[in-house]
Amino acid sequence: MTAPAIEARGLRKTFRSGSRTVAALDDVSLTLAPGETLAVVGASGSGKTTLARALMRLFDLDGGSVSLRGRDLLALSGAALRAERRHLQMVFQDPAAALNPRATIGRVIEDPLRVHSIVPASRRRDAVSGLLARVGLPADLADRPVHALSGGQRQRVAIARAMATQPAVLVLDEPVSALDVSVRGQILNLLMDLQREDGIAYLFISHDMGVVRAVADRVAVMAAGRIVEAGHTATVFASPQAAETRALLDAVPHLPPRPADEVSR
Numbered sequence: 001m002t003a004p005a006i007e008a009r010g011l012r013k014t015f016r017s018g019s020r021t022v023a024a025l026d027d028v029s030l031t032l033a034p035g036e037t038l039a040v041v042g043a044s045g046s047g048k049t050t051l052a053r054a055l056m057r058l059f060d061l062d063g064g065s066v067s068l069r070g071r072d073l074l075a076l077s078g079a080a081l082r083a084e085r086r087h088l089q090m091v092f093q094d095p096a097a098a099l100n101p102r103a104t105i106g107r108v109i110e111d112p113l114r115v116h117s118i119v120p121a122s123r124r125r126d127a128v129s130g131l132l133a134r135v136g137l138p139a140d141l142a143d144r145p146v147h148a149l150s151g152g153q154r155q156r157v158a159i160a161r162a163m164a165t166q167p168a169v170l171v172l173d174e175p176v177s178a179l180d181v182s183v184r185g186q187i188l189n190l191l192m193d194l195q196r197e198d199g200i201a202y203l204f205i206s207h208d209m210g211v212v213r214a215v216a217d218r219v220a221v222m223a224a225g226r227i228v229e230a231g232h233t234a235t236v237f238a239s240p241q242a243a244e245t246r247a248l249l250d251a252v253p254h255l256p257p258r259p260a261d262e263v264s265r
């Protein structure tokens with residue numbers, strides 16, 4: 001049996017500010033198979049971003065374990081950790097904040113190629129052109145600064161940068177929420193195409209249940225730092241069990257039935 005792309009067990013993280021403590025992650029476990037999309041949904045403050053940051057090892061956990069492609073990520077350090085890190089990348093909600101606006105687009109995409117020695121220096125320029133093409137941008141953008149781009153184009157650059165290391169897992173924290181409604185569908189289609197081509201597993205954090213239904217194989221619902229419901233997307237949407245799941249679905253103004261739903265009636 002192939003190892004999961006990523007597996008987290010019993011993640012715990014408590015934040016303290018003054019006398020207040022928040023259990024942002026309270027015994028969270030999940031498994032993501034290669035090429036699969038798991039959506040993580042939940043109200044604001046339920047712990048979704050903390051979960052993403054925990055998987056990325058952006059802070060120290062209070063407990064739990066994370067394995068990437070069968071390797072215990074928390075046991076690694078130094079060069080071994082950096083080497084394994086190339087298989088796990090993240091795309092943030094706001095591409096304007098995530099990318100240095102004065103850097104050239106070529107530089108932004110080239111950085112991970114250099115850091116992880118993905119291609120020799122002499123071939124980096126070609127590799128950048130290839131990555132730009134994969135995200136639907138012209139090669140001559142490489143010399144332009146990030147600030148010359150629209151929000152949708154910036155998110156394409158952020159995706160190209162994340163794809164540069166050929167990751168097994170991409171953590172996407174609300175990747176289209178900050179974008180104009182008119183470009184959201186294009187970016188989602190791009191992500192689905194890249195996943196089909198490369199077999200990347202997506203941990204897809206979203207507020208938008210319509211988007212989740214369109215892209216996710218499975219859904220995990222978070223509330224107060226816990227996963228309160230998890231299952232296949234069609235099952236969770238058809239018969240939500242947790243009150244928090246029903247509340248999220250009730251907040252969707254209009255959800256037309258899918259053709260498959262109509263046939264089964």
Ligand SMILES: Nc1ncnc2c1ncn2[C@@H]1O[C@H](COP(=O)(O)OP(=O)(O)OP(=O)(O)O)[C@@H](O)[C@H]1O
Nearest residue numbers: 015016017022024043044045046047048049050051
């Ligand atoms: N660095 C931090 N210091 C203190 N508290 C934090 C920190 N990061 C997150 N929290 C708290 O942890 C809880 C979970 O926050 P988190 O950002 O993970 O929620 P979220 O589900 O991503 O919310 P949103 O949908 O608004 O993005 C919240 O109560 C938040 O205030």
Ligand SMILES: [Mg+2]
Nearest residue numbers: 048049050173
């Ligand atoms: Mg968040």
